[in-house]
Amino acid sequence: DAKTTQPNSMESNEEEPVHLPCNHSTISGTDYIHWYRQLPSQGPEYVIHGLTSNVNNRMASLAIAEDRKSSTLILHRATLRDAAVYYCILRDGNTGFQKLVFGTGTRLLVSP
Amino acid sequence: NAGVTQTPKFRVLKTGQSMTLLCAQDMNHEYMYWYRQDPGMGLRLIHYSVGEGTTAKGEVPDGYNVSRLKKQNFLLGLESAAPSQTSVYFCASTWTANYGYTFGSGTRLTVV
Numbered sequence: 001d002a003k004t005t006q007p008n009s010m011e012s013n014e015e016e017p018v019h020l021p022c023n024h025s026t027i028s029g030t031d032y033i034h035w036y037r038q039l040p041s042q043g044p045e046y047v048i049h050g051l052t053s054n055v056n057n058r059m060a061s062l063a064i065a066e067d068r069k070s071s072t073l074i075l076h077r078a079t080l081r082d083a084a085v086y087y088c089i090l091r092d093g094n095t096g097f098q099k100l101v102f103g104t105g106t107r108l109l110v111s112p
Numbered sequence: 113n114a115g116v117t118q119t120p121k122f123r124v125l126k127t128g129q130s131m132t133l134l135c136a137q138d139m140n141h142e143y144m145y146w147y148r149q150d151p152g153m154g155l156r157l158i159h160y161s162v163g164e165g166t167t168a169k170g171e172v173p174d175g176y177n178v179s180r181l182k183k184q185n186f187l188l189g190l191e192s193a194a195p196s197q198t199s200v201y202f203c204a205s206t207w208t209a210n211y212g213y214t215f216g217s218g219t220r221l222t223v224v
Contacts, residue, residue, distance in 0.1 A: 036212075099160060
């Protein structure tokens with residue numbers, strides 16, 4: 001499984017945008033970039049995923065570099081509820097079975 | 113609400129006891145997974161299933177068994193619990209690489 005590298009922690013103020021980076025220099029052409037987050041004492045929650053183009057949904061935006069070796073999860077206006085651990089994960093779309101391999105993620109702290 | 117349901121939510125076992133954790137999903141997903149999460153760490157895959165009647169080992173399968181007799185249910189068994197199996201267990205399900213995973217809320221297991 002291709003690896004991802006994320007900062008251990010980041011801080012933000014409420015209502016400000018947050019950019020969470022992820023490096024995946026060994027990404028293959030068929031790897032999807034997935035983001036999940038885990039709020040305290042809860043199971044992981046799907047946030048967004050993409051392959052080549054930037055993606056937007058109601059939770060966040062995903063910006064993917066042109067060479068696909070890095071990506072950025074963008075929370076447009078952080079709230080206290082966005083304080084969580086964010087995981088960037090690569091998932092091979094070319095195999096019949098796919099599994100998520102979790103790293104340690106980025107712990108996002110949001111201050112009022 | 114549609115999603116992944118895990119039972120029980122909490123359990124304390126004595127060393128050597130056995131138990132079964134139940135995961136049920138009502139989204140008609142093909143793939144189901146069991147993960148464990150130890151304090152301060154990411155999730156590690158125990159076993160998974162690519163369809164009814166199939167199971168396979170993940171990265172930390174020792175001490176666990178699984179069964180998928182019905183598409184909607186994925187059972188995780190501990191035949192002889194050990195303190196090293198104290199952890200939070202998460203179940204997840206999905207369709208294919210182009211879909212996100214849905215996780216359950218977890219089972220917190222303590223083995224004394």
